[in-house]
Amino acid sequence: ETGVTQTPRHLVMGMTNKKSLKCEQHLGHNAMYWYKQSAKKPLELMFVYSLEERVENNSVPSRFSPECPNSSHLFLHLHTLQPEDSALYLCASSQAFTTGEYDGYTFGSGTRLTVV
């Protein structure tokens, strides 16, 4: 365990389904991120939350809807997805705007999503 826990690890859903991915961190961080990694492609930053407010949304389709109810939890709500949305979805957390030198990310193990 890295301190960032993602559930479920694997998810298969139909195009008409609604599902949610969950991310939880116990590191005392105050920034959380969703990344998407399609097969043989670089990680794509999807959403950024800092102090529970969304600060970045990289032109992600509205069928992906993030929610950050508190600094420890992050959700990604999914609805009417397409097969091309099949990917590894990674959550990360960090301490935003620290006074220390290291402000890198801690990643979860990801959710492998397959849309059928």
Place this chain on the structure above:
Amino acid sequence: DAKTTQPPSMDCAEGRAANLPCNHSTISGNEYVYWYRQIHSQGPQYIIHGLKNNETNEMASLIITEDRKSSTLILPHATLRDTAVYYCIVRAVNTGNQFYFGTGTSLTVIP
């Protein structure tokens, strides 16, 4: 943040040192060099970072050239479990800037 260039793939014999290069010729004075790695289908894992001095930890060593335009990550005794994609990222610290991962170097450790 400055762009980095890495070779797409490398091989290394098990037990030998793996030296992974990274070019970052447009790096700014306030940008650090970070290295992460991603083992297949897992989340990226932090390895090491540095500004201008060489750094060493239990995982690896980071050698940064004096002009800071390139760096090398050294895994001193590569094992099969070091097979992964290694990402070199330059980023200004404490700016709120995000980590953007490129394509990295796919390192294969050969028995």
